[in-house]
Amino acid sequence: MIHIITDSTSDLSAEQAKALGVEVMPLMVHFGGECYLDGVEITKEAFYEKLSSAETLPTTSQINPDAFVQRFQAYVDAGDTVVGIFLSSKMSGTCQSAMIARNMVDPDRVFVVDSNTVTFALGLLVTEAAALRDQGKTAAEIAREMEELSGRVRLVAMVDTLKYLKMGGRISAATAAMGGLLGINPMIAIEESGIVESAGKVRGKKAAFRWISEYLERVPVDPAYRVSFGHSNAPAVMEECIEALSGKVDTARAIRSGIGAVVGTHAGPGAAGIAYIRSFS
DSSP states (O other): OEEEEEEGGGOOOHHHHHHHTEEEEOOEEEETTEEEEBTTTBOHHHHHHHHHHOSSOOEEEOOOHHHHHHHHHHHHHTTOEEEEEESOTTTOSHHHHHHHHHHHHOTTTEEEEEOSOOHHHHHHHHHHHHHHHHTTOOHHHHHHHHHHHHTTEEEEEEOOOSHHHHHTTSSOHHHHHHHHHHTEEEEEEEOTTSSEEEEEEEESHHHHHHHHHHHHHHSOBOTTSOOEEEESSOHHHHHHHHHHTTTTSOOTTOEEEEOOHHHHHHHOTTOEEEEEEBOOO
């Protein structure tokens, strides 16, 4: 049997993970002295409620190697293989922890992939991995395919508020105040760098969705794969994004996800965007 494991920053719901037959290991979310297992002890909705009143930004802590060793060893002892797909190593040490555990358990039966991304883009890769497993691919074949796709996965999104970018020190208070007055929406992207980067700024949601549409023209979608849409506590905004991009991508098979703690901490509520596998062209 092949076990596919990811972490909670994939932002797969419990229902999605069960339907895919994948296992989700939680990171820790810290609000001051309060600690929660991401997606287990705190829901996305509860996270955004606490975020709205937080005076300082929450943090997350990686999964340690011991947790991975226990999980990997149990499956290897049962004669199974494992494919682990985790958030970008540029954002967390979780993937490195998994690599350490892999080398301690059995490098020939445990495969670890650095997704080079996070949130619903990571969820998209995990969905593709589950499909390959169901097609009868071996763990090694799945891992090789995921490593290739990790270089092509893209995420672009609109941020609705500048408040949390200011709190995180990514923009100044003056810039945040002026941007708020002008109705500025920052655009963020996760590309080859494996980190969340500023990609532009527009005024208003319609302009934001046009910006994403133009991005898809510059960095085209590979139609062989599904796309994923995500939102930070704003499902209606995500649906607006889906509608705006319906002429560009196949929305009929689109995956829908909520953005959790890692990206949501800086984006804040109201963000929405798309993740996809870019075309070779």
